[in-house]
Amino acid sequence: MESTVSIKQFDADVFPSSGTAPMNFAPDVNSGNFFNQQARKSKRYDMLEVYSFSPPNFAGSHLMKVGGGLSYITFDGRNTSNTVRILRADGTRSQEINYSGNGELSRNKTEYFSYFSDKWSVNNRLTIDYGVRYDRDNITSENKFVPRIGFAFLPTRDGRTVVRGGVGLFYDNIDLNVATFTQQQDRVLTHFGPDGQQIIGLPQRQRYEFTGTRLQTPRSVNWNIEIDREWINNLFVRVGYQQRQGSREFVLNPLDEQQQVSTLGLDNSGSSRYRELEVTGRYKFRERDEFVASYVRSSSKGDVNDFNSYFGNFENPIIHANERTLLPWDSPNRFLFRGEFHVKYGVTVSPVLEVRNGFPYSTIDEDRNFVGPRNQAGRYPTFMSLDLQILKSVSLPGRFSKYRANLGLKVFNLTNHFNPRDFQNNLASDNFGGFSNGVGRMYGTRISFSKK
Secondary structure, eight states: OEEEEEEEEEEEEEESSSOOOOEEOOOOOOOOOOEEEEEEEEEEEEEEEEEEEOOOSSSSSEEEEEEEEEEEEEEEEEEEEEHHHHHHHOOOOEEEEEEEEOOOEEEEEEEEEEEEEEEEEETTEEEEEEEEEEEEETTTOEEEEEEEEEEEOOSSSTEEEEEEEEEEEEEEEHHHHHHEEEEEEOEEEEEOOOTTTSSSEEEEEEEEEOOOSSOOOOHHHHHHEEEEEEEEEEEEEEEEEEEEEEEEEEEEEEOTTTEEEEEEEEEEEEEEEEEEEEEEEEEEEETEEEEEEEEEEEEEEEEEHHHHHHSSSSSSOOOOOOOOOOOOTTOOOOEEEEEEEGGGEEEEEEEOOOOOOEEOOOOTTTTTOSSSTOOOOOOOOEEEEEEEEEEEEOOGGGGGEEEEEEEEEEESSOOOOOOOOOOOBBSSSTTTOOOOOOOOOEEEEEEEEEEE
């Protein structure tokens, strides 16, 4: 029997570096102060009981666990924002966003769960892990039953081939910043004519509302299958496939945009899908040395107005209609090569080379409206980075002789390849289409201690 009781406190503050001046979004350079301030305090109380036991063998051996627990989470804070301005290339205002309300946030959450699991060793060639979990909380009041199963099978008597796989249903936790969405400040949107002074129409108040039938917990079905084979002595090859299908994800959508009072809606209509095929080879030689090469082909699509992209630690005030398209981190092809080589004098050399497709990007116009489908305007240049770590083990003298110091030098992006992190995607900018903010060659050190 294992019993655990814990209390955790998490405080977070986000604030501008100086002042409360408006934040300006212009085609070339953003200016002013960051618009959002947050002060969040959260406490979590957990109690967990787990009982492990091995019943008499039947159809193999079993290691079973039964457990349950209770969690209570409190969340209090304040989230307020200052004026945001969208500027044209000539400096005139296109749109202004102001905020109304005190921004006080408060919500508590109680979670209950119980589970059963069994590691079933059917024989020396087949192991099955299966179980079920039950969850419930006072935010959604849903009864969530979560079954999962996985296996490892040796299909050949030589033990050089292993087939692994599994499938399971997974529920996410609902963060309390989601549960307090309707307590956020209202937004007031104002549009301006070409001179940046004349107001077009009436200012529009945008209120935050849950627009689904009821609040639901996001969930996903994950499954994978892989085959590992030692083809010849010390040469291991893995071929694997995995997929994640997400549903009931939280997405934002502006509604009734032509009305004087409109809605920024949050509901569970979002979904996503990730697929991955992996081929990996690993060759071991001279006992401790190895070289690994892998290729991953993947695809990721989903709804791009996910809650955390706009209401995370660093909020994004410009919210357009949701779309289902490529996700921002989609990278269809990825090659990875790494090695660990022990050379003379206790020196270990560990190179890593990563080459992958760049992430997708979108284009916007002068008013920061998307032009064409999002994340389909092109991709960043191919990312390539050769990193190197050189580690030297040194025995310590005197009474510390049973320990060694591991001294390391790290070099990131050894070839100084240009890997930009920013793209000028505003059509009104003279620098449209330019990439910038690459990270060049960097150096670092490492020191650790271990017993001989």
